């Protein structure tokens with residue numbers, strides 16, 4: 001029996017929790033968000049990923065109600081959010097700076113939002129205790145924010161924003177201030193909490209690994225626009241543009257002219273060498289007019305490296321090793337092709353160092369299968 | 379040794395500028411009046427050596443302090459001063475807080491200018507500024523003329539020589555001391571805290587009371603003490619604006635010194651005033667201390 005996959009975005013009967021409909025946000029004459037249309041579904045862990053200044057925080061602030069769209073409409077739970085102030089939205093935000101109230105104890109910080117809900121005292125207290133347990137802060141309940149560590153503060157901020165059991169939780173670079181190990185731990189904690197509470201999370205990050213780890217879907221942004229929205233594996237395996245391919249993980253880009261050939265395309269990329277062939281295992285390739293500009297995006301781990309010209313491979317190119325990056329379990333070879341293009345090939349280090357056949361300045365052959373590369377038009 | 383001399387410098391100044399004058403005043407307050415120069419006795423005569431010192435010592439007593447409790451004028455003056463200082467401080471807070479708040483909300487590039495405007499009055503003499511209030515508040519003053527011209531009133535208001543004039547004078551004079559500490563607290567306030575409060579269900583007004591006010595409290599307390607402490611001993615403002623109706627201990631002190639030439643009683647009044655002030659000064663110090671600790 002197949003486990004049902006969580007993919008409400010593929011199900012036309014599902015109604016999105018959040019809808020951006022042609023949203024534009026301008027600050028003066030600067031366009032921070034440009035005609036954005038985007039759907040986010042209930043129980044998603046949705047990641048906004050992009051370089052600094054691309055408008056991620058602005059998106060969040062519009063959801064929270066601190067900024068109003070200049071044009072377009074934001075709908076949450078079927079309700080137009082125009083003019084609804086932050087305190088009347090079932091949305092809570094965990095601030096990039098945490099924004100803990102310095103004059104209140106950890107306990108009171110967490111209780112702050114609950115106190116606005118006019119609950120009976122015992123319900124409120126039980127909820128605060130529950131949040132303290134969830135974020136493992138029970139011991140620190142009486143302390144003030146300046147008396148706890150950065151990681152604990154971040155958990156207080158999380159507990160405080162979760163306490164009101166919002167429909168939607170916004171996390172703006174929540175783990176930015178943590179060191180790598182703590183960050184990874186917290187990522188898994190976040191995923192647990194998200195699963196246990198059933199809250200919809202929208203997380204902002206500029207760390208692609210973080211987005212890949214936690215998210216159900218990722219939106220890659222650039223200069224106020226979402227370039228691609230897809231699951232982490234699709235973003236990685238099937239980016240829709242050079243920008244996305246380059247932003248997520250390591251990639252080789254080979255530029256050339258496309259020509260329809262069989263069930264795929266031949267890409268002419270240099271003089272005097274056979275063209276590279278690419279096709280797709282399933283589904284249709286994008287269509288490019290004959291002679292049109294095309295890019296091949298190939299992940300380094302899909303490039304094999306050989307001393308001799310490999311037989312029976314469609315795509316084989318010759319080059320010289322310029323650099324070897326030894327990463328312990330992996331090695332990355334930087335190879336310069338005849339026309340100057342740099343291609344990286346990654347291999348697992350299954351053999352001991354001395355037995356490996358390649359080193360600097362070696363002439364080598366690189367190859368990849370005809371389905372390994374992704375054909376891109378832009 | 380170098381460190382010691384560095385630390386001792388401020389204590390040296392404290393000794394010269396505060397402790398020595400205070401001890402002199404304290405000594406005079408324990409003396410008796412005399413028709414002499416200086417107008418009190420005993421004076422210390424070092425030429426007679428140890429015997430002279432003993433004679434000097436035996437003549438000091440608490441008579442003047444006892445006298446202060448016997449004449450109702452004094453405790454009434456103290457009480458009235460406390461009341462006037464408290465009311466003026468409250469008024470200064472009510473006027474000063476919105477100004478400080480407005481300054482903290484103003485765009486960054488305006489703030490130095492606004493700060494300048496608050497400090498600007500200090501550039502002219504305090505005495506002249508208080509005098510000029512007579513021109514504003516008197517029966518034929520600008521205020522009455524203006525209100526008459528507007529038709530709001532048809533007989534001039536009597537403000538001069540009442541407590542109201544004293545309140546106005548004190549609030550006007552000490553307002554910068556109220557504004558500056560509150561402004562400095564509000565300026566440090568992180569705007570995202572207010573957003574967080576709103577996000578957690580507060581209206582803007584509620585967020586103001588729950589976040590802005592508690593976080594500016596050290597500034598409010600500092601401002602209140604900075605107004606209350608000098609207002610309590612204020613002499614110039616009640617003399618010039620308050621007329622004979624206003625009883626304040628600063629005025630009593632002045633009259634004892636210069637009209638009665640009763641230095642010992644005047645000194646006793648001053649010593650008691652200082653004793654009263656020590657309580658708010660200690661509280662003020664505590665507030666500052668706490669703020670420093672919280673800032674760490």
Ligand SMILES: Nc1ncnc2c1ncn2[C@@H]1O[C@H](COP(=O)(O)OP(=O)(O)O)[C@@H](O)[C@H]1O
Nearest residue numbers: 027030032050051052053054055056057058059
């Ligand atoms: N209040 C504002 N006024 C003017 N420009 C702003 C304002 N807020 C954000 N911006 C601009 O909008 C762009 C996007 O900002 P932001 O959403 O904070 O980016 P990110 O969070 O992705 O780093 C930035 O260029 C920033 O300078």
Ligand SMILES: [Mg+2]
Nearest residue numbers: 056057096172
């Ligand atoms: Mg940001």
